[in-house]
Every structure is written in C-alpha cells, then in structure tokens.
Amino acid sequence: MGMNSSSVKEDFVLVGFSDQPNLEKILFVVVLVTYLLTLMGNTVIILISSTDSKLRTPMYFFLTHLSLVDICFTTSIVPQLLWNLRGPAKTITALGCAVQLYVSLALGSTECILLAVMAFDRYAAVCKPLHYAAVMNPRLCQALAGVAWLSGVGNTLTQSTVTLWLPRCGHQWLHHFFCEVPSMIKLACVDIHANEVQLFIASLVLLLLPLALILMSYGHIVKAIIRIKSVQAWRKALGTCGSHLMVVSLFYGTITAVYIQPNSSYAHTYGKFISLFYTVVTPALNPLIYTLRNKDVKGALGRLFHRARDLGL
Template sequence: MKLQQKSQEENVTEWVEFVLLGFCDVPHLRWFLFGVFLLIYMVILLGNGIIILLTKVDSTLHIPMYFFLANFSSLEICYVSVILPRMLMNLGTQQRAISLFACASQMFCFLTFGATECFLLAAMAYDRYVAICNPLHYPVIMNHKVCSQLVAACWISGVPVQMGQTLQIFSLPFCGSNQINHFCCDIPPVLRLACGEIFVNEMMVYLAAVVLVSVPFVLILTSYIKIISTVCKLPSATSRAKAFSTCSSHLTVVMLFFGSAMVTYLRPNSTHSAGTDKVLALFYTILTPMFNPMIYTLRNKDVTTALGRLLGK
C-alpha cells in the first residue's frame, strides 16, 4: 500500500489510496456476480441505446416527451458507466485499489449524474403536467427552445454543488483503515473513513440531498397531484385511461429512483450499515437504469410501434 507520512509530531498516517471491497465477502460468487453485472451492463447499453435510436429515426417520436426520454436514456448510460466498468474490473482482476483522485472523480461524476437525473425526472413531470392540464397551449409552452433549455439546465445544475461537495469531503484527512466497504466511492462509506470531526460535512451532505433530491421530488409530486386532479375530471373513461397510461411509466421510474436515493441520503447516519447501503445503491445505480427501458417500451404503445417499424425495416 502507498502511504504518505505526515510529520512525526502528528504521528498520523494518511492514505492516498483506497481499496474498494465491493463483494469480497462472498468470494465464491465472484464469477457469478461478474457475469450478472456484465449482462446487466449490456442490457442497459442496448435498451437505452435502442430508445435513443428510435427517438432519432422515427418522426412520430419527434415530440417533447420523447426528446426528454432520449436525454434520460443518454444520462442512464453515462450514470452506469461511471460505476459498472470499475466494478467489473475489480471482480475480474481482484485489483481493488483506487487512488484518491480516481475515487474523487468517480464520486463527482456519480453525484452529478444523479443530480441531473433528479432534475430531468422533474422536467419530464412538468412536460406531462403541461400536456394533460394545458393541452391547447402545450405546443407553445413546450417548444423546442424551451425543451432544450430545460435539458441543458438539468445537465449543468448539479455540477457546482457536487463539485463543492466532493472537494469538501476529500479535503478531510483519511487515516486508519483505507478499505471502503462498498462497490463505488459513494458518500456514506467514504465519510466513515475520515478522521476528526465530520459533523459539518454530514450536515452539508444532508443539505445537498434536500436541495437536489427532495426539491425535485416535491415538484414531481405537485405536478402529479394537479395531473390526477385534471384526469379525474375528464368525462370519458377512455380519456382517463389514456392520460394515466402516459404518466404511469414515468411515475414508476420516479418511485424506484427517489425511493432508494432518499432512504440512502436522508436517513440518520446512525442507521447506516455497509450491507444495507450496498443493496440500496444497487437499486438506484444499476437496477433502475436496467428497468427503465423495459418500463418505457413495454408500457408505451408509441415506442413499441416505432420499434416494430424499425425491426420491420
């Protein structure tokens, strides 16, 4: 292990390299997990790639709803690519060491893409709100310029906050154990290795989580309360069913992603455990991106019809 020795007066050894333990507690499942995660990665790339392709080549999908969906699929590919390749490398080679810089870079990208996903899901909820509650003004309100600005804001809004959060976490001294009991450089397991008083850092994490997770979730909740109120007033049962079907896929993804993220970042620090954190992290980093293409294609007639036309060609 590489160590950086501080002055003799302080008598503290500070690590400049971490070890991602990942799933080393189940060595007999090493190659099984490698195969499962490799298959999941291929499914994520293929599923989200197909959605991106369909929204580009099929003219019937050239509307705001699918513009947001294409960006969401692109985001999912970026999101899992920060985590899964290194996880696969660690499982395959058993070389689990990761430098402080690489760990900080992974955390920054992971948190930034996570924040982007929160805001993008909120933008998609707003799009559904306008489409259902203000259908006559929808083409004017959700024009291409507005959609592009919303997407751009979603991609860049989390960058300064997550840059600051990553810098303040990695400015802490890390001493004692250098073993991160996780498969990626997430905030809770990294903070456990920090020396000294970290109360302020924990409060900053909670504040960032409230802003970047809770605020978009409240916006989504508000949009769907208004959507449900409007749909319930529709005279035709067919119209109500159609309106609900256009929102059900998005609402399912919201519940999967926000549910696991909120439990991870907003619950008290005393209730954190390595095993629980890893299981929850699997939901919002790997399983949700894998299910998203299935949810959006199987429950969306426009996408399945476009896929049929593409396969027919």
C-alpha cells in the same frame, strides 16, 4: 491549505461484497447482464427518439437525455465494479476514485432534476393539452434540460471537492463498491458533522425538492383525471404518466434511503444493496418500462427494424 498528501497518493480499497465471495460470483453475472441491457436498451431509446419523426416531442427529448444520463452513470461505476467482483484485487487509484466520485454524483444529481422536469412535461400534457405545444416549446425544453445538467455539475463540484479535501490519515478502506460521498466522508479523521449537514442539505435540495415538485405535478394530474368522464381519456392519461411514475418510484425509493439517512444502521447495513439497485438495476429497467407500456415506442422500433431489414442489415 492543500489537498493532503495521503488523499493524492494512496489507492483506495473498495471492500464491496468481498465478505461474501460466493455472492460475488453471482453478482458478477447479474451486473454484467444488467449493464449490457442498460447499454442496449438506452442506446435504442436514443436512436429511435432522434431518428423517428413521430417521436420528436418534448417527452422523447427528455427521455433521450435520461437514457444518456443512465448510460454514462452506470458506465462510471459498473466497469470498476465488475473488475472488483471477478478477482481478489479490490483497489481503485486515488485518481480513479476522484473521477468516479465527480462523474457519478454529477449524473445522479442530473437524473433527480431531469425526472422532475419530465413530471412537469406530463403535467402540461394532461392538464394543459390545448396549450401543450406552446408551453413545452423547444426553447423551454432545452433550457430545462440545461438546468438539469448544470445542477448536477454544480452539485458535484461542491460536494465532491469538499469530500476529497477531508484529511483521511491513511484510512483507505471504503466499505462500498464505488466512491460515493456518504461512504467517503466516513474515512475522514476529523469531525465530519459539518460535512454530514452539508450532505443532508444538498440531498434536501436535489432529492426532496424535485420529489416534492413531482408529487405536486401528479397531484394536479390526478385532479384533472378525476374530472375526465371519458374512459379512453382516462386510459390515455394513465398510459402517459404510468411509465414515468414507475421510473420515479424505483429511482427515488432507493436513492433517498442512502442519502437522506446516511448514518442510520439501515443505510449502513443495506446501503450497498440499495445503491446496487439505483446504480445498476434502475438504468436497465427504464428503457423496458418505457417500451413495454408505450405504443409509440413499439411502433418506432418496428419502423427501425423494417428500415434495417430494407437496407439488408
């Protein structure tokens, strides 16, 4: 059995927001500005986390990985989206679609696991402060980051390959702005019930399981905070966890709506707008959330600007 010829030769048409041409013009500007903010904000996070000695901690190690994932994730989607928003051409080559599917799914899955790993790091920081350095040692941090990346790669190799093998009988109109599993399996001209079950199981494992681990970590954190009598310690614990909790809410709140109920009318009607949020908006907000609420990052930014000024840049 080989990949059917139609799936190799035919370009796909990304319908996207073409039914609302006036909205396309506004979206082009919004997406472009947001993408530039994503690139700039996440690059700064990577730069200060890797050059500032005060930020050489597990939290910033994982934050660097999150920023790298966000840059690559949006870059796998946004350039094609901008091209489609700016003019009448809405096509993407079969190869381009396959690459986008593999890369975006790998990175989206990696982010799910990475956010759970970061929740465990926050749990260790708040609940095991005296043993934090021993628990979150460099070897464990590298192993956890590796697990996140490997999970993403493993998931996309399975799901994307199965999706691309589905016979489509010439169907090429994709009612989305990028090549994503839930919308691509709808193009198949065979019974896709097994694929929907597989997608649901994969979503449970890579979305709901990490989310359950995040909630468990925060359950322990809340219990630990309640036992703390010091107001200063309360503030420190909330400051430590607040940024991560906000990022988790934004990312999981939108992505679960698309992947956990891909067949519902809600997901079908608003799916493109929800997807726009977790693919374009959230990666731009992550650096802002972490910098606006964080004295360490603000201090590191100040030191970076001073160094740049001293060098005459």
